[in-house]
Amino acid sequence: MEEDMEAGVVKKFMYVNRKQPYGTVYALEVLEMVLISAAFDQDVHLVFTDDGVLQLKKGMDTAAIGMKNFSKTYRALEGYDIEKLYVDQESLDERGLSEDDLLVDVQVVSRAEMAKLMDDMDVILTA
Amino acid sequence: MEEDMEAGVVKKFMYVNRKQPYGTVYALEVLEMVLISAAFDQDVHLVFTDDGVLQLKKGMDTAAIGMKNFSKTYRALEGYDIEKLYVDQESLDERGLSEDDLLVDVQVVSRAEMAKLMDDMDVILTA
Amino acid sequence: MKFAILVNEGPFNHQASDSAYQFVKAALAKGHQIFRVFFYYDGVYNASKLSEPPTDDRNVVANWGKLAEEHKLDLVVCVAAALRRGIKDENLAPGFRISGLGQLIEAGIQADRLVTFGD
Amino acid sequence: MKFAILVNEGPFNHQASDSAYQFVKAALAKGHQIFRVFFYYDGVYNASKLSEPPTDDRNVVANWGKLAEEHKLDLVVCVAAALRRGIKDENLAPGFRISGLGQLIEAGIQADRLVTFGD
Amino acid sequence: MSLLHTVSKSPFERTNLQSCLKLATPGSAILLYEDAVIGAMQGTALADLVADAAKSCKLHVLGPDLAARGLDASKVLPGIAVVDYAGFVDLAEQASAVQAWC
Amino acid sequence: MSLLHTVSKSPFERTNLQSCLKLATPGSAILLYEDAVIGAMQGTALADLVADAAKSCKLHVLGPDLAARGLDASKVLPGIAVVDYAGFVDLAEQASAVQAWC
Numbered sequence: 001m002e003e004d005m006e007a008g009v010v011k012k013f014m015y016v017n018r019k020q021p022y023g024t025v026y027a028l029e030v031l032e033m034v035l036i037s038a039a040f041d042q043d044v045h046l047v048f049t050d051d052g053v054l055q056l057k058k059g060m061d062t063a064a065i066g067m068k069n070f071s072k073t074y075r076a077l078e079g080y081d082i083e084k085l086y087v088d089q090e091s092l093d094e095r096g097l098s099e100d101d102l103l104v105d106v107q108v109v110s111r112a113e114m115a116k117l118m119d120d121m122d123v124i125l126t127a
Numbered sequence: 128m129e130e131d132m133e134a135g136v137v138k139k140f141m142y143v144n145r146k147q148p149y150g151t152v153y154a155l156e157v158l159e160m161v162l163i164s165a166a167f168d169q170d171v172h173l174v175f176t177d178d179g180v181l182q183l184k185k186g187m188d189t190a191a192i193g194m195k196n197f198s199k200t201y202r203a204l205e206g207y208d209i210e211k212l213y214v215d216q217e218s219l220d221e222r223g224l225s226e227d228d229l230l231v232d233v234q235v236v237s238r239a240e241m242a243k244l245m246d247d248m249d250v251i252l253t254a
Numbered sequence: 255m256k257f258a259i260l261v262n263e264g265p266f267n268h269q270a271s272d273s274a275y276q277f278v279k280a281a282l283a284k285g286h287q288i289f290r291v292f293f294y295y296d297g298v299y300n301a302s303k304l305s306e307p308p309t310d311d312r313n314v315v316a317n318w319g320k321l322a323e324e325h326k327l328d329l330v331v332c333v334a335a336a337l338r339r340g341i342k343d344e345n346l347a348p349g350f351r352i353s354g355l356g357q358l359i360e361a362g363i364q365a366d367r368l369v370t371f372g373d
Numbered sequence: 374m375k376f377a378i379l380v381n382e383g384p385f386n387h388q389a390s391d392s393a394y395q396f397v398k399a400a401l402a403k404g405h406q407i408f409r410v411f412f413y414y415d416g417v418y419n420a421s422k423l424s425e426p427p428t429d430d431r432n433v434v435a436n437w438g439k440l441a442e443e444h445k446l447d448l449v450v451c452v453a454a455a456l457r458r459g460i461k462d463e464n465l466a467p468g469f470r471i472s473g474l475g476q477l478i479e480a481g482i483q484a485d486r487l488v489t490f491g492d
Numbered sequence: 493m494s495l496l497h498t499v500s501k502s503p504f505e506r507t508n509l510q511s512c513l514k515l516a517t518p519g520s521a522i523l524l525y526e527d528a529v530i531g532a533m534q535g536t537a538l539a540d541l542v543a544d545a546a547k548s549c550k551l552h553v554l555g556p557d558l559a560a561r562g563l564d565a566s567k568v569l570p571g572i573a574v575v576d577y578a579g580f581v582d583l584a585e586q587a588s589a590v591q592a593w594c
Numbered sequence: 595m596s597l598l599h600t601v602s603k604s605p606f607e608r609t610n611l612q613s614c615l616k617l618a619t620p621g622s623a624i625l626l627y628e629d630a631v632i633g634a635m636q637g638t639a640l641a642d643l644v645a646d647a648a649k650s651c652k653l654h655v656l657g658p659d660l661a662a663r664g665l666d667a668s669k670v671l672p673g674i675a676v677v678d679y680a681g682f683v684d685l686a687e688q689a690s691a692v693q694a695w696c
Contacts, residue, residue: 009482011481011482013478013481016693018505018613019502019505019527020502020527020530020561021560021561022269022526022527022557022560022561023268023269023500023501023502023526023527024267024268024269024527025266025267025268025414025457026414026492029413029414029453029454032453032474033413033474033477033478036473036474036475036477036478037478037481039475040475040478040479040482042478042481042482049613049617050504050505050609050613051502051504051505051527051530054530054561054562057561057562057563058562059562059564060559060560060561060562061559061560061562062559062560063559064276064555064556064559064560064576064577065269065272065273065276065556065557065559065560066272066275066276066312066317067269067272067311067312067560068310068311068312069560071562090616093537094504094536094537095504095530095533095536095537096533096534096535096536096539101562111616111617114617115616115617115618115619116619118597118617118693119596119597119619119622119690121691122481122690122691123481123482123487123691124487124597124691124692124693124694125379125481125487125489126489126492126693126694126695126696127381127414127492127696136363138362138363140359140362143591145511145607146604146607146629147604147629147632147663148662148663149388149628149629149659149662149663150387150388150602150603150604150628150629151386151387151388151629152295152385152386152387153295153373156294156295156334156335159334159355160294160355160358160359163354163355163356163358163359164359164362166356167356167359167360167363169359169362169363176511176515177507177511177606177607178604178606178607178629178632181632181663181664184663184664184665185664186664186666187661187662187663187664188661188662188664189661189662190661191657191658191661191662191678191679192388192391192392192395192658192659192661192662193391193394193395193431193436194388194391194430194431194662195429195430195431196662198664217514220639221606221638221639222606222632222635222638222639223635223636223637223638223641228664238514238515241515242514242515242516242517243517245495245515245591246494246495246517246520246588248589249362249588249589250362250363250368250589251368251495251589251590251591251592252260252362252368252370253370253373253591253592253593253594254262254295254373254594255585257581257584262594264383264415264418264458265457265458266457266458267414267415267458269500269526269527270500270526273500273525273526276556276577277577277580277581279577280576280577280578280580280581281581283578284578284581284582286581286585295386296383296386296415299383299418299458299459302458302459303459304459304460304461304463304464305456305457305458305459306456306457306459306461307456307457308453308457315459334427337424337425337426338384338385338424338425338426338427339383339384339385339386339418339421339424340418340421340422340423340424340425340434340464341423342423342425344423345423345459345464367584367585367587367589367590368589368590369498369584369590369592370498370590370592370594371500371592372500372594373501373592373594374687376683376686381696388602388628388629389602389628389696392602392627392628395658395679396679396682396683398679399678399679399680399682399683400683402680403680403683403684405683405687486686486687486689486691486692487691487692488600488686488692488694489600489692489694489696490602490694491602491696492603492694492696504609505608505609506607506608506609507606507607507608507609
């Protein structure tokens with residue numbers, strides 16, 4: 001990792017993804033934020049809850065809607081040392097999904113555990 | 128009423144208002160549509176359902192949010208021969224409102240009656 | 255059949271404009287007529303010629319312009335909604351024109367169906 | 374206390390920008406510092422100098438510009454979000470500047486609180 | 493002829509689909525597209541509600557939006573037809589009018 | 595110190611408030627503003643849910659947004675405090691961080 005750009009200030013950043021990909025741009029523009037915060041060497045946490053769990057679904061094919069499939073970017077996050085990815089079990093269950101449906105390794109937690117994690121953050125960015 | 132501008136073509140237009148005023152611009156911009164369709168002498172029906180019933184709430188005071196209070200416009204609709212206003216009872220009930228809370232005269236109907244009315248329309252514009 | 259199309263959301267932030275575009279292409283392929291495409295609310299942002307998406311993504315504004323040119327589509331941006339949001343002749347993309355809401359009502363009257371995308 | 378503000382929705386279509394403006398005014402009145410106001414997603418439309426609302430309504434873009442001038446606020450528009458949506462130097466309203474997303478992350482690091490308006 | 497109701501927003505995020513189902517009369521067509529396609533899948537918390545609606549209304553879901561989201565068209569609820577954009581056009585043509593719940 | 599959760603969208607239109615209530619831990623502050631203020635009123639279909647939340651979280655509602663919508667501040671649910679923009683600022687100051695559910 002590079003040296004900290006902010007003279008040692010490392011904050012706990014959490015990005016909360018609550019929306020599907022493609023229907024809106026949020027998933028894509030959150031990824032842009034996430035990649036930048038890695039450059040600032042912050043302690044980055046990515047949360048996928050509610051419809052946000054669908055961002056990680058395997059097997060997307062966007063050819064027929066004429067939009068770019070950006071799901072590969074989630075696989076690339078590891079290369080930026082972004083490894084703290086959380087998904088809550090209830091959101092998966094509600095959508096009939098399981099951990100096997102996801103294209104990256106995540107920590108599957110309960111909503112109660114996610115709530116505790118969130119309480120501990122310094123900066124939370126949600127979309 | 129003026130002579131029909133479209134050589135006698137009169138269609139049943141329905142405007143379905145589903146959103147609160149102020150939180151979004153839809154209520155205001157729907158009113159702009161409604162006034163124009165009156166100029167085209169169309170058969171205009173205004174429906175207020177879901178949060179749309181809040182557009183007709185008495186006693187709005189927008190001074191502290193710095194936005195224009197446009198609720199007077201609903202009172203002016205009569206002057207444009209727009210008199211078919213419908214509100215569904217269930218949407219009022221869910222929000223703890225009654226017909227007395229509304230600033231204009233409307234027909235309060237059931238959702239079933241509103242559904243029938245909607246089925247009969249030629250053009251439906253919803254926001 | 256004659257279709258009129260209403261697009262109510264801006265490009266990129268919502269899929270509505272993309273869906274409308276695919277619908278129009280499919281309707282034209284079936285031999286239907288597109289009487290008019292009207293842009294209202296944030297939909298007026300679809301007409302900004304300054305929009306410059308990443309080169310690896312679709313270009314929503316340019317795609318509408320191209321389709322309009324190929325099929326002589328009438329793409330109309332609501333003047334009142336556009337003024338509020340800063341869309342004017344000086345930043346209007348090729349293929350679009352700015353006009354009044356009456357153009358939407360007329361489309362509703364003249365077309366067989368009005369199909370709305372986005373809110 | 375040092376606040377950073379994030380505005381994620383465009384003017385007029387949503388109240389988010391209005392609420393953020395009222396929040397900033399109230400924070401300044403209490404003697405707080407506004408480290409930066411960052412405009413992301415459709416929030417970048419708040420910086421269009423071509424926006425011309427009806428004269429009997431508030432002027433969201435001009436209000437931000439005036440507040441920035443009075444209080445030396447740093448109003449930053451995300452360059453990537455702005456390019457997609459057609460906000461560039463040529464239509465940028467006075468008081469705003471275009472810069473990278475790093476400015477948002479820096480604001481998150483430097484400010485005591487980041488408060489987000491709209492999605 | 494009856495209405496075509498279209499729904500584009502996710503039924504997990506917004507109440508548009510629920511409002512649509514309250515006002516869609518028996519025999520009407522309903523099309524789920526964009527983020528709403530998740531509502532057509534088997535095994536979700538909304539599956540019973542949607543399967544029930546499919547008994548009185550003609551439910552459809554847009555295949556291209558399923559594929560984009562990695563959702564398997566073979567796992568949509570029974571009674572829901574998968575269509576493409578051309579099918580969307582046909583539905584609009586066959587309806588008396590189109591009501592967009594967004 | 596604990597979080598301030600803000601909710602601006604109507605709980606009748608979107609599920610943001612419901613998601614917020616699932617993740618807000620006891621003792622957290624919650625502010626309803628913009629279209630979400632309807633959730634603070636007595637007599638609505640959501641009143642029980644919100645009154646329940648007010649037992650474990652510190653609920654607030656923005657007065658200016660109530661007034662704009664013609665909603666009577668004297669009829670908000672017991673246990674919900676009405677604040678103005680200055681009060682919103684105070685809530686943000688007193689919180690460890692602010693989570694916007696929008």
